[in-house]
Amino acid sequence: MALAALRPHRDDVRIAVGGLLGGVLLWTLGMRPREPAEAFVLWRASWAPLVPLAVTAACELLRRTRPRTGLLLGTAALPLDTVTVGSVVTVVLYTDLMYAAVLYGSPATARRMPWITGMLTVLGGVVPAAVGRDPQWLLLGVGVGVVAFAPAATGWVVRNHRDAAEAARLRAEQTALLAEVDRTQAVTAERARMARELHDLVAGHLSAIAIHSTAALSLDDPRTTKEALAVIRENSVEGLAEMRRLIGVLRADSADRAPAAIPTLDGLAALVEGARANGLDVRLDAGQGEVPAPVGLAAYRIVQESLTNALKHAAEGPVEVRLHRRDDSLDIRVTSPYRAGDTPRAPGSGAGIAGMRERAALLGGVLEAGPESARWTVRTTLPLAEGDSA
Known part of the structure; x- marks a missing residue:
């Protein structure tokens, strides 16, 4: 991984090779910005411009992996080019090193380089012109601006656009991820809700069918069998009606139908x-008072599931259902005879109490279920304020 990080990008290799070959070609053709006789030319050897050219071309290999190092080496090679007859390609390669240092360098380097090169541009033109009292010295500042400040400013602008595009991409990915999480949670919540509805709608009828069919099969009494079959038929019809209602809710075209009660x-x-x-043997004390629709639905389902459990598990004796409306809550209490160790009259999935607790929790309420003084007690408190906002 470390070697891969140090390996130059293939585009940087192309820039380095192309710049080197282009500079050598111009040197071969004798195209140079200065003549050997000029005062600034201190190194008059014909091959001298090739040295800073080779250094800056080699620095191009570092423009992405080590942009700051490449810029420092290129800056050291640039004065060397000024004391020779020079090469335009060396200057062009240096401007690219300045641009790459801002674009690919650290955030601190990207912030500082435009300011540093801007100050050098001003000082490089104003100070020599003021000292030498010659306006032509301002051209030096223009040259510094073209070689250093302009590439640094361009790199800063391009970097800002790149960072903004990357931030927008990350925001879009985050938005898509959150949308997918919300969709998954909505699907999970809807599946849990439908599972509770399906259990509450069907479990009671099927439990009654199982219990009475067992009685019809175990007792050789035509009258008892006929009564059991009548109960089985009634529960079958009611169960089918409830299933049709639930299927109607799930159908895609249910919007065209009248809403189910x-x-x-x-x-x-x-x-x-x-x-x-x-x-x-059920005794009902429903009390008085209106409640919000979500609370009424949850209370109905909790009582329904409690009666189903009593049908399957309760011992002989009365089952009491009591509802009491307070100012801020609805209290539900369902009790049935209980004897530890009794065998259930119909098999159960164990999801009934869990479903009741989920219904209560969705409204901010609590539900407790368990044996209490030889009776199985389901005690629930549903806040009315939560029901208004549910």
Whole structure:
């Protein structure tokens, strides 16, 4: 990994080779910015311009991997080029090193280089002109600006655009990720809700069918068998009706249909009558007072599941259902006879109590279920304020 990080980019290799060959070609053709007789030319050997040219070309190999090092070496080679007849290619390669140092360097280097080169541009033109009292010295500042400040400023602008584009890309990816998380959570929540609805709708009817079919098979009594078959048929019809209602909610074209009726506390009397028809001795005390629709639905389902559990597990005796509306909450209490070690009359999945707890928790309420003085007690408190906002 470290060797790969130090390996020059192939485009940098092309720039270095192309710059070196171009400079050698211009040197071969005798194209140079200065003549050997000029005062600034201190190194008059014909091959002298090739030395700074080779150094700056080699620095191009570092323009991405070590941009700051490449710029420092190129800066050291540039004065060497000024004391020879010079090469235009060396200057061009140096401007690219300055541009690359800002574009690929550290954030600190990118911030400082435009300011440093800008100050050098001003000082390089103003100070010599003031000292020498010759306006022509201002051209030196222009040269510094072209060679150093202009590439640094260009690199700064390009870097800002690149960083902005990268930030926009990351924001888009984050938005897409959050949207996917929200979608997954929504699907999971909807599946859990439908699982609770399906369990509450079907479990009671199927439990009654299982219990009465067992009685019909175990007792050789035509009258008992006929009564059991009547209960089985009634629960089968009601279960199918509930399933059709649930399927209608799930269908894609359900928007074209009339909305399905949502169970409320007003339906508790009919629910209790159905439980009595299945053989339970149920006593209902529903109290008085209106509650929000989400609270009413949750209370109905909790009572429904509690009666289903009583049908499957309760011992002989009365089942009591009590609801009490307070100023800020609805209290539900369902008790049934309980004897430890009794065998259930119908198999269960164990999801009933968990589903009731989920319903209560969604509204900010609590649910407790367990044996209490020889009776199985389901105690629930549902806040009414949470129901208004649910």
